[in-house]
Amino acid sequence: MHSQSVSLITSRLGDETHIAADADTWREVCTKLTAAAPDEACCFLLTRPSRGITRTTVILREIIWPKPGDVQATPGSLELSADYISRAIDAAIDAGAMVGLCLVHTHPKSEKFGEGIARFSSRDDWYENRLFPTITLDRPGAISASVVIGSAGDVDARIWWRERGECVTQDVQAIRAVGPELTIIETPSSPWKDHPDPAVMDRSTRLWGGEGRRRLQNLRIGIAGAGGTGSLTIFGLATMGVGKLLVWDKDIAKKQNRHRTAGITSDQIGKPKVTAMKVMAESVATAEPFIIEVYEDWATTAEALTRLKDCDLIFCCIDNFAARVPLNDLAYAHLIPTIDMASWVHADRNQQIDALMTHAHVWSPGIPCAWCRETISSHILMREAQGTQRGIEDRIPYGLPLEETDGVEPSVLPLNMLGVSLALIEFMQVALKITTRTPNDLKFFLPEWELDESDRPARQACDCILNVAMGDTLVINPVMME
Amino acid sequence: MPPSELLLQAVAELSARSGHVFHISPEPVPGTSLFVVHTENHEYRPEYTITSGPLGFRVPFNLPTAAPEDSFFIAAVDAKLRVPDPVRNSADLNRVGRAEGHVSGSRLGNASVLVFSWHLWNTVPWDRRKHTLFDHYTHSIRRFERAEHD
Numbered sequence: 001m002h003s004q005s006v007s008l009i010t011s012r013l014g015d016e017t018h019i020a021a022d023a024d025t026w027r028e029v030c031t032k033l034t035a036a037a038p039d040e041a042c043c044f045l046l047t048r049p050s051r052g053i054t055r056t057t058v059i060l061r062e063i064i065w066p067k068p069g070d071v072q073a074t075p076g077s078l079e080l081s082a083d084y085i086s087r088a089i090d091a092a093i094d095a096g097a098m099v100g101l102c103l104v105h106t107h108p109k110s111e112k113f114g115e116g117i118a119r120f121s122s123r124d125d126w127y128e129n130r131l132f133p134t135i136t137l138d139r140p141g142a143i144s145a146s147v148v149i150g151s152a153g154d155v156d157a158r159i160w161w162r163e164r165g166e167c168v169t170q171d172v173q174a175i176r177a178v179g180p181e182l183t184i185i186e187t188p189s190s191p192w193k194d195h196p197d198p199a200v201m202d203r204s205t206r207l208w209g210g211e212g213r214r215r216l217q218n219l220r221i222g223i224a225g226a227g228g229t230g231s232l233t234i235f236g237l238a239t240m241g242v243g244k245l246l247v248w249d250k251d252i253a254k255k256q257n258r259h260r261t262a263g264i265t266s267d268q269i270g271k272p273k274v275t276a277m278k279v280m281a282e283s284v285a286t287a288e289p290f291i292i293e294v295y296e297d298w299a300t301t302a303e304a305l306t307r308l309k310d311c312d313l314i315f316c317c318i319d320n321f322a323a324r325v326p327l328n329d330l331a332y333a334h335l336i337p338t339i340d341m342a343s344w345v346h347a348d349r350n351q352q353i354d355a356l357m358t359h360a361h362v363w364s365p366g367i368p369c370a371w372c373r374e375t376i377s378s379h380i381l382m383r384e385a386q387g388t389q390r391g392i393e394d395r396i397p398y399g400l401p402l403e404e405t406d407g408v409e410p411s412v413l414p415l416n417m418l419g420v421s422l423a424l425i426e427f428m429q430v431a432l433k434i435t436t437r438t439p440n441d442l443k444f445f446l447p448e449w450e451l452d453e454s455d456r457p458a459r460q461a462c463d464c465i466l467n468v469a470m471g472d473t474l475v476i477n478p479v480m481m482e
Numbered sequence: 483m484p485p486s487e488l489l490l491q492a493v494a495e496l497s498a499r500s501g502h503v504f505h506i507s508p509e510p511v512p513g514t515s516l517f518v519v520h521t522e523n524h525e526y527r528p529e530y531t532i533t534s535g536p537l538g539f540r541v542p543f544n545l546p547t548a549a550p551e552d553s554f555f556i557a558a559v560d561a562k563l564r565v566p567d568p569v570r571n572s573a574d575l576n577r578v579g580r581a582e583g584h585v586s587g588s589r590l591g592n593a594s595v596l597v598f599s600w601h602l603w604n605t606v607p608w609d610r611r612k613h614t615l616f617d618h619y620t621h622s623i624r625r626f627e628r629a630e631h632d
Contacts, residue, residue: 322515322544378608381548388513393553393599396579479544480483 005122006129011168014056016191016310019102019145019157019172020335021045021060022365022468023179029063029104030149037108037116037151039073042066042080044088047100048471049143050334052309057176058145058159059335059471060102062095064088075110077123080131089135092142098473100142100161101135103128109151118150119188120158132160133167147175156187178335179366180438182313182430184215192218196288201241208432213241215431217287220244222311224299224327226273227251228411229341230317231262232420234277234292235284237315240424243287246311248299249273250481260413272296300326300479309334313431315423316340316363321376321384326476328363328370332464333474337364337430340375341423345410358419359443360426361454367440369464373456418444484508485517489545493519496615504538507588516540516551518588519615524556527626529565530575532558536590539622541615549608550615554622555584555595567630576630598625 021029025045033041044064050057070084092099105124107116120128128146135144140162147157157172171189176182186192194214195201205213221242223230226249237245251273253264263280264273274294281292297304300323308314308330316327316338324340331338343358363369370376383390422442428434441454458465467474485493485506497504502521510516520538527533536557542548559580566573581597602621 322548325544325547378547378549378610379603381544382542382551382608385515385542385544385548386551387515389511389516392581392584393551393597393601396553396581396597396599477486477488477544477547 006126008125008129009166009168010170011163012170013143013159013161014052014054016055017159017170017172018055018057018174018176019060019147019159020050020057020176020178020469022335023177023181023183024366025060025063025469026175026177026183029060030153032065033104033106033149034108034151036073036106038075038110038112040075040078040106040108041073042071042078042103042105044084044091045102045104046092046095047102047143047145048469048473049098049100049141050309050471051306053307055310056143056159057309057334057471058100058102058143058172059469060145061469062091064091075108075112078105078127085131085134092135092139096473097139097141098471100139100144102145102147103131104147104149106149107151116151118148118152118154118156120146120148120156124148128160129167132169136160136162136167138162145172147172153185155185156189176312176335178337178364180362180364180430181433182337182364184312195241200286204240208428208434212432216241217243219312219431220246220310222246222248222299222308222314223317224248224304224308224314224323225317225319226277226294227257227317227319228260228413228416229343229420229423230315231264231273231277231280232417233315233317233341233423234281235262236420236424237427238281238285238287238290238292241286243290245281245292246295246307247274247277247292248295248297248304249277250296250298260411260416298323298479298481300481302478305330305476305478308336311336313427314338315427320481321380323479323481324370324376325381326479328376329463329467329474329476331363332365332369333467333470333476335365335469337362339363339423339426339430340370341419342375343411343415343419345412345415347410353446356415356446357443358415358422358445359441360419360422361441362426362430362438363464364430364438365464365468367438367464368454368456368458369462372459372462372464373441373454483510483515483543486543489517489541489543492541492545492615496619497521499616500619505589507585509587510543511540511584511586511588514540515543517543518585518590520555520557520585520588520590522589524623526556526558526561529563529630530558530561531564532561536595537622538585538588539618540584541618545615546608546610546613549603549610550618552601552603553597553599554625555581555597557585557590557593557595559594559596561596563630570630598622 045060072079144160268276346355507518524537539554562573
């Protein structure tokens, strides 16, 4: 009686649509639902939007499991009780105006139906076309979703929202499961294409396989900052075969940048740094097609923070602490793994180096954030804001002179290169899973001459735990730099 | 760079809770990203030779994520103790230094100020999700209750 076909009303919220969940949540849903095979199984999750410029992501967060009796399941059907649906809708309403619902269900393997295919059936269409008008009713700020999981772990998905009084839908192209590593599961609507001439990447493909090559070709990576570390990162990613780069930097290339910045040729002096980066990247890129978009602005403006939500992964290559705050928040709230790197040299009065450090740190759910690692703290941010008057409170009461400094520390290519190398190795792990574990924070430092991994745990009740998958419901303040 | 809406709200809240009208400078102090927040006529310690006048502190553009500067100032550079502190045998205010250009760009202009090093956030670290400018203010004026040789 439920098999008649229905025409769903389709519309577009963006050129791309994704669903994202933190890896633990996605694993729990998949494990519990597929364990019910050969019967189908389902659950609701609360959703929050993450709206970029070209991509809309629906983020899954809290799971609302059915209680006994809430779901009647067979190998070919599911019946949800009105109580379960009401409980889920109430939970979404209670969580705020931007919170919607996602219905996830399985198509398991069974004797009767064979392999479970991850495609919405006409019965699914019929059922969801009745369910989602109720879920989206009077909730214009929320975006809901539905997902079907096949017996081989394949998926199909779509989003639902209210538009001009009607409940409309759009196909989803990928599901991102984000933890210490980034897993991207393509749906049948995925636009991803493989490299047209894979042989040119043979030596790299031997490490990460054809699937890794395909992933590199289609990833969209944001790079915040095109200076000492940013330029080398752009060079590395373009050479490795990443297909889409977005780069932000407001600086103009100066002759003083040339000794430690890749790609700033003498004819680029006086032009925006990002222009030089575009020329360099296009000259070395191995992806085909290769697209690089450059923005002559800082990556922490309101517009840039919105556009960064279009990215699958971000490299933080900026040289100040204040700008790390919104990027750190973005990584956890919007489930976009971010690799932060920094180099630091301190020379004594005789120009002898007494301390030197470079590090690369992954910010992603399951890994302690920059606040836990104390890369940023309220005190460090205050000291940075003091600028040329840094440390005045320590000196002035004792009549000590306020040492004037321009706050600019030494910077050298080899140190930046080392930091970028650590970051790119972490990138291979996060994006391509070349081994079994993602390191928290790799650091090289003097005077110990040691390469070490941070073993600092996450702080209790830190935002990197509390704010995971909050999406646009978390306010992230832009940082406007002079 | 004018102060953010968040910063303006924080100063408004400070004024409401403290009972003093606090102003914020329209631009950061040159060379820094610190805004001057001050009130024109605040009581000082009765033992000082000048007992009231401007009082304030400097706050980063990204407060409350960044902590306020760990000090405060009064615009009474000639203030002394009416009775010398017997421990230090001095009429100078303790752990206080005169600073030029500290409040540039605020209503106080290029006035010299006395900066109190107070380190109030050393033992209780500033918590960006909990503390406010009013907490910073109450920490600051507690300095007037302590012995001058602390």
